[in-house]
Amino acid sequence: MSAKKLRWADLPSDYPMSLMSRRRVMGERMMLSEVRLEPGFVLESHSHFNEQFVVVLSGRCVFQVGREDGSTVEIEMQGGEVLHLPGNVPHGVRVIEATHILDIFSPISEKTGVDRA
Numbered sequence: 737m738s739a740k741k742l743r744w745a746d747l748p749s750d751y752p753m754s755l756m757s758r759r760r761v762m763g764e765r766m767m768l769s770e771v772r773l774e775p776g777f778v779l780e781s782h783s784h785f786n787e788q789f790v791v792v793l794s795g796r797c798v799f800q801v802g803r804e805d806g807s808t809v810e811i812e813m814q815g816g817e818v819l820h821l822p823g824n825v826p827h828g829v830r831v832i833e834a835t836h837i838l839d840i841f842s843p844i845s846e847k848t849g850v851d852r853a
Contacts, residue, residue: 737764744770752850753777755831767844773797773835781808781828782849786841788821795835802826 747759755777759770767786773795781800790799794815800808802825813819815836821827827849841848 753779756850758850762844765843767839767841769839769841769848771837771839773829773831773837775831775833777829777831777835779829779849781826783824783826784845784848785823786843786845786848787823789840790819790821791838791840792817792819793836793838795837796832797835798830798832800828800830 742761744759747761749757749759751757755774757772761768781802783802790813792813792815796812796814799811799813799819801811801819801821802808808826811819839848
C-alpha cells in the first residue's frame with residue numbers, strides 16, 4: 737500500500753442521524769471520522785468492540801460513560817480535549833453547543849453507534 741493524500745472537502749458527507757454530518761477515511765486498521773454535531777443532538781448509550789479516541793476540536797458536549805461497577809459518569813468535553821474510550825465501554829453523548837470532533841477508531845468498522853442496523 738502506498739501513501740495517499742486526501743482533502744476533507746473532497747470527501748462525501750453522510751448524515752446517519754438528525755443534527756449530525758460525518759466524513760470518513762478508512763485505512764487498513766484505523767478509521768478517522770470528521771463529525772459535526774448540532775445543539776440538541778443526543779446519542780443514547782451504546783458500546784462497540786472498537787477502541788475510540790474522541791478529539792473535540794470546538795464546541796461543548798457531555799459524554800455519559802459506563803464504569804466497571806455498572807454506574808455511569810458524566811464527562812463534559814470542550815474544544816482542545818480528548819476522550820479515550822476503550823472497546824466495549826458503554827457511552828453516549830449530549831451536545832450543548834455546535835461541536836466539531838475527530839473520531840479515531842481501531843479497528844475500522846462500517847457501523848458505529850450512530851449507524852442504524
